[in-house]
Each structure stands twice: as structure tokens, then as C-alpha cells.
Amino acid sequence: MSQESQTPVTEERPAEQYPGIAALIHKKLPAIAFTATETKDNVDLRIGPESLLELARGLKDTPGLDFDYFNNLTAVDMVDEGLHAKYFFASYRQNHSVQVTVVTVPGQPNLPSLTGLYAAANWHEREAYEMVGLVFDGHPDLKNLLLDEDLHIHPLLKAHPLVKAEILQGIEDATPGFKF
Amino acid sequence: MTIWPTEREYLAETDAFDTVDMTINVGPAHPATHGVFRMILTVDGEMVVDCEPVIGYLHRGLEKLTENADYRQAMGWWDRTDYLAGMSCEMAYCMAVEKLGGIEVPERAEYIRVMMAELSRIASHLIAVGSFGQDVGSFGTSFTYAWRERERIYDFFEEVAGDRMFPTYLRPGGLQMDLPENYEPRLRWLINSIRQGIDDLDGLLTGNEIFVERCRGLSPVTTERAINLGLTGPMIRATGYRWDIRRAVPYSVYDQLDFEIPIGNGTGDVLDRYLVRMAEMYQSTLIVEQCIEKLPGGLVLNPDLPKTLRIDDAECYIRTEGTKGEYSVYGMARGGNKPYRMKLRSPSFCNLSALKELVVGHYVADAVIILGSLDIVLGEVDK
DSSP: OHHHHHSOOOOOOOGGGSOTHHHHHHHHOTTSOOEEEEOSSSEEEEEOGGGHHHHHHHHHHSTTTOOOEEEEEEEEEOGGGOEEEEEEEEOTTTOOEEEEEEEOOTTOOEEEOOTTTOTTHHHHHHHHHHHHOOEEETOTTOSOSSSOTTOOOOTTSTTSOSOOHHHHHTSSOSSOOOOO | OOSSOOHHHHHHHHOOSOOOOEEEEEOSEEGGGTEEOEEEEEEETTEEEEEEEEOOTTOOOHHHHHHTSOTTTTHHHHTTTSTTSHHHHHHHHHHHHHHHHTOOOOHHHHHHHHHHHHHHHHHHHHHHHHHHHHHHTOTHHHHHHHHHHHHHHHHHHHHHHSOSSOOOOEETTEESSOOOTTHHHHHHHHHHHHHHHHHHHIIIIITOHHHHHHHTTSSOOOHHHHHHHTOOTHHHHTTTOOOOHHHHSOOTTGGGSOOOOOOOOSSOOHHHHHHHHHHHHHHHHHHHHHHHHHOOOSOSBOTTOOSSOOOOSEEEEEEEEOSSSEEEEEEEEOSSSSOSEEEEEOHHHHHHTTHHHHHTTSBHHHHHHHHHHHOOOHHHHHO
């Protein structure tokens, strides 16, 4: 399971086999490899970090796709499967939406920043950076947003305890080994 | 250079004297910031040249807490996000849990939920408009007018759920309990009272030339820019774009209700944002009335639910039209009685991230008004 998710494979299958919006995206952007699955209410495209920028640019600028709306970015710590960044793109003009899961290899949390394409991505990326430790290359101002500036912890990692007042009180070193 | 140079251009041209940029710290505890929010303004004379919003003073770790609680336990924290409209936040969270677990909701519960969400919207917009009037300079009057109707709505919430601001009335699968017996005359009286209150506010603010001229043309945004900045809710509707999640991606029973989506006249300025909110409050009263008429009988809670909800691998993204904009919840379950991940896409957070662009180039006195027109609630920004 984890091996498959880390290296998405191009599946040579006809476009109509992709669910929902994925068929249209595959038709418009045939060069980008992704694995498409269905979530409870949408379609999820699974890609690696190297094709994120290309996919996002394609989604935004291709006529007919017009994903002009950076809706959300969720960072999930999948523990043994590495960190997942769940982007949610939507289109005002076409009124469709898609979820893009970017799978990072454990120990390499680097992703390209989408702030150049979407101004809205700025704070979402800063939040993901502090909460789980994803690093967005090219972000203009990557620093803590909700947490204290000198608090270098990533609370939404599964390894981070729910209650640990010592970290906040400075009794314990605030940069312990929450390395994923 | 134009015939009438701005102060900045004049000083640059004449080189009369050197001006030094000054840093003004507004907040975190300041009446104009509507909560614990800090903005670091860099000003040149009266003009704002840079603005850095600093948030996080109300960060309570909502998402981490939710990951460590039972599906039902976690719900109480979610109406503390947008604490001016608790019911509509609960609705989004419950919808996410229901979508993950494939839980059915009785139709009567759906109508009551919509009713409560719309009353929350009115209460929240009343605060937005009332405190905005205060920002602009109507001192206490607009706030008092708005507060009167809001109190009546909260009294109704108390009768229904037992609590005013944080009712915890919804449950995954329905509602905690049915409406009280005498709800209908009570609610109809409330709606009339709200309409009267909106009229009063309208006369006080929209009928006031000083107020209108102060807001007109201030901090305009085009639709394209608003989309790129991620502005939602009244902010994008003020730019003249007719977009509402309740219509575009209908959820609950909104597709069976008849209502208009008010939009601004296209400039997307501060006045438009105010007018959109005023019009939306009236539309919400219409929705509540329709809910009373269409309210079916039956149960309000799915009777087949187990004592402990356990949900297998599932993922969903629920989009709802919150009071400030698109209030969406990403949910992921991986077995067990706790969610693996719940992420809130809060509208205030996204609208506030555009603050710098909206404020720079305006007067310091207007910065407060522009912030007020964003209608942020810090519980939702900081999670």
C-alpha cells in the first residue's frame, strides 16, 4: 500500500475509466501521471511532489478546466506513509472541484509553493508548515502563523502528544525529535 | 503627475522634507480589531504603506483536540470556531461526520438545521453590521440596535437548545431534541422583530449620507482578484459575482428552498460588502419562514445509530456557506471511534489573509473600517 502510494504509476487506461472530473483532467492534461480514486463526495488525484506545480498550473490555466480557486490545503501525517498534502481546487466558472493528494517521501517534506499561482495559498502553506512541517520551496514568507514564532514544534504530527505543557513553558527543549 | 497630487506624490516631488515610516502596533487587545488580533501597520504620514496581520492569540488546537476525541464529543468545540454563529458550524461538522459514516438524517432534522443556521447567519450579520457602524463612527447606536435583535435570536436558541452562544444542539445523525411546542408563534414573532430591526438599522446607516460616503469606493476589489485571493461569502458577492455554496453546491435542503443571492454593484468596495450583508439578512428570514411552512413531522434523530460511532477508511470534503464565507470541513477516518484528521477551512482565515492587499494605500483611519468590513471572527481564524 505505502509503496504504491509513494510512486504513482501512469495507468494506461482509457479516459472514460477515470471517475468524474479525473476523466476530463486526463483528457486535457495527458502528460501528467496521476492515480485517481473516489472519496465519499469527490475525486482524489494522487501525485508525487515533482508534478504538483505542473498539475496546478495546468488545472488553473487550461481552458475547460479553469480551476481558479485555491480552496484548501490540508496536511495529514500518515505516519509510515509520510506526510500527505491534500489540496482542494475548485472552479468558479465551471463549478467543479477536485482534491489532489501529494505524497511526500518520509524525510523529504519539500513541496513547491503555489503562492505564485494563487495568492490564497500563502497562509494555507504557512499553516501546513507549522502544523506538520511541510516545507514549501519558493514561499515568500515561510514562518509560523498560529503558533509562537520561536516554537518549533509540529503539533499535528501523530507523534506529538496531546498534552505536554513543558514544551510551552520552556522547561523542555522546544525542538525535540519530532522527526518523521 | 496629476493636477491634484496625493500627499505622497507631493512630498516626493517637492522634496519638502523627509518623511520617516512609522510603525503602529494595533492590538492584540484593541476594540477595533474585533477580538485578539494584531496588525502591525507601517505608515507614512496618514497612509498605510505596509500591514502585517499577526494571528494565533486564540489558537486552541481545535484540530488536534478533535483527533483525540470521540466523534460526538468533539462537536462541542466546533461551535466555538465561529462563536457568533455556533449552529452553522455544528452543521458543517455534523455533515462531515455523516458523510464519512454514511449516516442518514431525518428530513425534519434537516429543516430545523437550516432554520437554525439561517438564524445564526442573521445573528452574525447583525454583529457584523452593528460593529461596522461603530467602526465607521456611529458610536453606540447601530451596535445597540443590532444587539437587540441578536439577543432575541439567542433567547430563542436558549429555548430550543438550552444555551445561547454554544448550543451543541446538533448531533451526527440529527438533533439533540425537537423544537419546543410553542415554537411557531414564537418564531414568527421573532422574524417580524428581526425585519423591524433590519429596517431600523437600514434607516440609521444606509440612510445616513456620512456613513455611505465614508464607505463608498473604499478598498475596491475586482472579482478576478477576489477569486485569486480566496475571498468568499459576502466579500466575493460584493464584487458582483453571484456565488453562494447554498446554490452552487447545494447541501441539506437548500435546493428545496427559494431565496435570492444578493450581490453588490460590481465595485466590491466596503459599502457593497455592507449592503450585501443587509440584503442577506432579509433573505435568511424568508428561508426561515419557508422552513416553518415546509417542516415535516417525524423523528429528529436517526434511531439506528450505535452508542459509539466507528467509521472505517473514508475521506470527505464538506463545503457549506458559513456566515463569513465558505466554511468547509475536510474529514478523514481510518477506523476507530475518533476522526483521523479534521481540517477546518475557515472563511475568516482566508479573507483575513488578503488584509494586507486591501489596506495598503489607504488612510490609517480607513484601515479599521476595511478590517471591519471583512467581518472576521477570531475564534474561526485561530481555530
